[in-house]
Structure formats: C-alpha cells, structure tokens
Amino acid sequence: MRLVLRQAVLFCAGVAAMLVALEIALRLLPVSVGLYQGDRSDLWPLHNFQAHRPYTHSTTWELQYARHGQTNNYGQLAPFDYIPGSRPVIVVGDSYIESQMNDYRDTLQGYMGTMPGVTEPVYGLGVSGMSMSDYLAMAGQAAAEFAPRAAVFLVVDGDISESLLDQAGQYYLRETTDGLKLTLHPKSMHPLFTRIRQSVGDLYLYRYVTQNLRFSLPELTPLFRVAQAQRLATPIEKEAAAQYAVVDRFLDELPGRSGIEPQCIALLLDGDRYAIYDPRLASPRKDLPEARAYLIRKASELGYRLADMQPLFREDYKRHQRHFDYYPVDAHWNSLGHRLAAERAYELLFRQPGGHC
C-alpha cells in the first residue's frame, strides 16, 4: 500500500511540475488573456467585458495574429471611452465587429471614424456570439445610453437562425402565442463555480486551452453530440418559417428600439467569402438562402440602407486576388474586409441622395 502511495505521489509531482513549467512558458507568449465577462448581466450586451482592462488576443495553437488592446468604460474593445448622450454612429455586430483579431484602426468603426465628413463619434458595439435577437437588445440599450444618430448593423451567416436558440446569457426570440418575444436567458452559475472559474481564469494554461484551443469538455461527451444532431435535424419548412419570422421581428422593431429611422440604418450582409476564393470551399449556410433573400427584399421595402457584401467582395477578389479574412485559419474579416465594409457603410449613410443622416 505504501509503495502504491509513493508511486501516486511521484506521479502527481510529475504532473504538477509539468503544469508549472507550461504555465511559466505560456506567460512568455501572447496567449489570449485579459478579457473577463462583466459582472452585471442585466447590462449585457452593451457592457460586455470588464472595463478598462488590457488584453491580448491570438488564435490557434500557434498563437497566430497576436494583438494587444484595451477595453473601454463599457467593456467594449476600443482605445477610448464612450460618452453617454454623444449622438454617435453605432456599429453593431458579433465577433466581426468586436474584432479581437484586428487593431482598432483596422476595424469598420475605426475606418469610419476617420472618413471625411464623419463628425460624429463612431462607437463599435460588437460582442462575440451575438445574433439578431441580441442586436435588438443592444439597439435598445444603445438608444437609451447614447441616443445614436445613425447605425450600422453587420449581419453574418447564423445571425438569423441563432436568434431562435435559447442559450444561457443571451437574448433569443421565444415562440409565444403572440408571436416571437425577445427574452433574456440569464446566466446562472453556482457561486462556487464562478469563484473557481475566476481563479483559474487567470492561469495562462487555462486560457490557452479554452481560448486558443477552444477546448470544451461538454463538446466531447456523447450527450452533447446527440443534442447537436437533434438540433440540426429540425425540418426545413419549420426552419424557413421561423427564420422569416425572425427577419420580420428584427426589421419591424429595430427603428423603435434604436430610435433611428430606417434610412439612417445601414445593414451590411456578409457572404460566403471562401466560395469566392474557390467554389470547392463553399460551405453549407446556417441561415437559409431564402431567409437571407427575404431580409434583403423586406429591408429595401421598409427603407433601410442595405448592402450585400458578396458581390462587392467577388468583384474586388477578381481584380486583386486578395483575401478579406484570415483564410484559412480564421474567417473573421481582416483589415481589407473591414475597410471595404466601412467604405460601403459610409456610402450608404453619408453619400446617398437624400443626404447625411
């Protein structure tokens, strides 16, 4: 028995020594660290991360595309604080707008802020994982806080369908007898787990595994895989009707929530850029093409300013053969993708007949 105990102690000593060595080594490298969820879930998504914290972002096991930055007073990734009531142009979107992988000056909001004639401040309100339902919530919070003059919403693949998913910590459109209702699924975690997560969250090894490697224990379990398969097995007719309803809800509610007229709201629709690089790389879309087409049609009818980025990207790629993202590692836009989107949004909001918003 003593022998077995001794062997176990020696084994654990080896484990501990290696964990310490890895932690020390990773502290010398640009591991994704520094971004912590804000404490007030009722203020989410406007107040996203903890305010005024430096962070490092990198992607993949190789720690590619390392970037350093800082959160502002709203926990958004920007090198300056946002001022309440400042009547800005807001740029709303998911991780594309959050844009951890780009320097601030290379983002849509960064570019727009430097364009001629844009005298208002431009505020990026991007939160990774958001979808159209969250955009509605964000629009309401931003309206109350900043009274924005104009807005840009970036709609990427998945934003329509994911609005229906009931996920902890996020807004979703719940089916009720009166139609879809915007609902927050509050995040609830046992305080003990929260404390553990906070303490291990400072470990670079933990951050490397969860942020860079995207390791998630539940995703390995058979139960998770079954749930995923079930979720994917939704009949297509039901899905189409639901996605149309999401589009309706979003377009109908957005002006009221944001306090901005549709002609001062630019909707930018991302496309399948990999299919432009090589048709063999075209991937199945999460949002039905019909729902996307419906969004374009209905938004135009309601007077929104809208740009489908796909033909624009295709044209640019034909001319210059340059990627708009970190292909093949990361599909998020790079500086070029953001610049083209900013130019398009600028045209829509500031260079259209009918004038400046």
Place this chain on the structure above:
Amino acid sequence: MLFNSYEFIYGFLPIAVLLFFILSAGGRTMLAAGWLGLASLFFYGYWNPHYILLLVASIAVNYLMGRGILRLRDGHRSRDCRLLLVAAVAFNLGLLGYYKYANFFVDSLNMLAGTGFQLGKIVLPIGISFFTFTQIAYLVDAYQGKAREANPVHYLLFVSYFPHLIAGPILHHSEMMPQFADRRTYRFDVTNFSIGVLFLFIGLFKKVVLADGIQPFVGPVFDADPSYRLTFLEAWPGALAYTLQLYFDFSGYSDMAIGLSKMFNIDLPLNFNSPYKAYNIIEFWRRWHMTLSRFLRDYLYISLGGNRHGRLRRYANLMATMLLGGLWHGAGWNFVIWGGLHGLYLTCNHAWRNFRAKVLGHDLDRPTIAGRTAGVVLTFLAVVAAWVFFRAPSLPAAFNILQGMAGLHGVVLPEEWQATFATGGAALAGMPFGYLEAFGGARQVIWVAALLAIAWGLPNSQEFAGRLRTSVLPRLGPRAVQSGSWSALGALSVLISLLVMINGSRGVSEFIYFNF
C-alpha cells in the same frame, strides 16, 4: 480510431493497458494475449465494423494455410507444399488486388482500349496493404521452414496487434512470436512503460506540432489547378513542405506505434533512421520505411534473383522491385512513376559506385566531408523531386510543380517583400514582385527552415532514447530510475493531453500512410 484522438488516448488505451496487466497479473497470459487481440479487432472495427470480418477471414485463412504448408513440408510433400503456397499468396494478392487495384486496372484498360467498364466505388479497407504483406511474409517463411507458429491466439495478435495494424511497421513473425510467448512480456515494468510513453509523446509531437503544423503550406501548391502556373518561389517551398510533412507524419506514427507497443513490453522494429541525412539513395532506403524496404528486399528483390545474375539483371531487379513498391503505395500512375524514379536513382547509384570503385579506384568507405555533404544534398533533392509525384493528385499537377521548381514559370518575389527588397539585390537584378497565391510567406520559410534543421541537425527518436538509456539512466541507479519513471509518466501525461487538445482544436487529422 486515430492514435491522436481523444477516444484513443482517454478511452481505448487506458482500458486496453489496464485489463491486459490485470489479466497478466493473475497469471492468465493466454487470456491477456487474447484480450489484446480482441481489443485490436475492436480498434480496427471502430473505423468500419464491416471490415472486421474481412480482417478475421484473412487471418483465419492465412493461419490455416500456414499450418497446411508446415504439415506438407514436414511430410516432405514439397510439390503440394509449393502449390499451397502459390494458392495462399494468390489469395492474398487477389484480396489486395480487388480492394486496391481493381479500379486502377479497369480505368487503365478503359484508357488504353477505349472501353467503358465500370466497377463502382470500392472502399479500400484501412491497413490492408500492411496486414496482407505481413501474412505473405509469414507464408513464405513457413514454406522455407523458418516459421512454425501453432498458437492461433498469438497468430491473431501478430497480425492484428493494434499498434502496427493500420500503417505498420511491417512485422516479421520471428521478431514477434518469441515476445508473445515470453512470460516477462506480461509483467508490468514502469521503466518500459515510461519509455513507451516517451516514444508516444515524441511521435505525437512530430505529428501534431511538426507535420500538421507545416501541412497548411502543402495544399495550396499540390492542389492548385494545373492551369495556374506555379512559380519558383511557390513550387519549391511547397515541395519542401510536403517532404517534411510526410517524414514527420509517418515517422511520428511509427514512433507512436513503437511507444504504444513498448507499454505492453513488446518491441516493434524501427521504421525510420533519419532518412534525410542519407548521403546516397541506397542509404536512404536503408533509413526510410525500413520494414517495407526489408520486406521488398527479402521477399521480392532476392526472389527475383537479387544481385546473383550479373549487373544488368541486378538493375532490372531493382527497377522491378521499386516499380512494385511504388504500386504498393497506391493504385495510380503517379505512384508507378515515383517507384520508377527511385528504381532509376538506385540503378544510377549502384552503377556510379561501381564506376568509382573499379574505374576511378576510389575508397567508397572513406568519403570526404565535402563529398558526403554534396551526397546528402543531392540525395535530398532527388527525393524531393520524386515526392512531387507521390503527393500530386494528377500527372499534370505534378508536372506543373516540377516545371515551377525548374524555374520554367519564372521567378516572382512576393509583393509583401517589396518594401524590404526594393533597394536591395532583387530590385537590381530586375526580379518582378507579384501576388503569389500558393506561397505562405515568411511563416512558410520559417517552418521549412525549422523542420529541415530538426531533420538534419537533431538526433532521431531512437538515438535520443538510446542516449537516455546509455548515458543518463545508468548514472542514476535503479531506485532513482524507478521513481523518475513515475514522475516522468506524470509529466508526459500532461504533455500528451495538451497535444491531443491541440490536435482536437484542428478537427480530424489522419495519418498520411492510412491511405496506403
């Protein structure tokens, strides 16, 4: 099931090891061997359960035929014995031919005769080339009286043993059967176990970090549309990237196989010995996929007459062996050309050695440093050129890359280097700058340089383990080695977990040799 997957590392392997040693501890060695055989069949069936039947049938038929050959041989019925051997080899080749080559032959026939025969899609059972060759060797040895296996459990384990089943090393019964019969195999030995885990870690590192790390630079070159004319700076780094990917992928797999087997106290033969350090092509084949080279030499080249019938016949035998070796890798003209190129290289190498020794009077055993360095570089370049056929999806794609490597599509510098070189030598030489779609830039250059430095400059896995065993461990004393082994196991298990997570972060990453 892949060695680098979660289900293997956290599921299959711990259960297989634990039950093997629990059964062994009770003295039930045959049960332990049987368990390992059954676990190996499960390991194989996890990929596609339908092919377990094929594997089991192949093992059963070969075992019975082997027994039959031995009985006839003992009864001095040599004619019947030979007939049975021919039938048994024909059975194996027929199986391999159907699954691996039927479509290739039909397609070639259609191409040559303008016919339109169709066989439909035949799925290649994984590892069929390996378990077929292993068993052909056994049958030939039984015929020659070198193999006398009577124990069906040991035979099942010999063929299906999971560390080698999918992609080798190709085993020889004489090096395995005594180990299966040895009672020491069934005793847990922490030093052996930790050496096994060390090899597993080295192999996993080679695969996950080195081979898969450089892999993104391969596809853009090899999978480029042949109408896109690859320039010099795209073709060379791409070809070098594949050369290194293949080596680290396959030698990584072999190290993992050796390590996994060592955990069960069973030594597998080495499969690689720093092949890119070879200073001629003959030596390259003594260092690359050594167990296949051994098989081809013992059961094909020597059977064809080897070097026993004069120089010309020897060269013809070499060429035939390498052509068939190429075809063994895959049913396609690319592989035939790859084999043919190596046959040609070997012929040239033998002829050159003969010329130097007999005409120039050189002492071949004492090469100069300059001669040796030139030999390493020349051998490496020849191997790189041949790998282009090995990897390219079609002949036009291969020729496109080779033309690019030869500079026939021009030399264009990447435009992102323009600022750096604008006032430098490139501008003076008038070299154009442009967008290079299939070139990975400075990152690719760094990856290729780093992996070349490792392949050429560092000791290989067995040299590293050998130094550990001969220089480090003896100084520590047996008690310290025991304690150190347990701590090393702990440390290595953390590293292995991290590597598996890195692998998992990129999705499924199969080993290249699973295709063969």
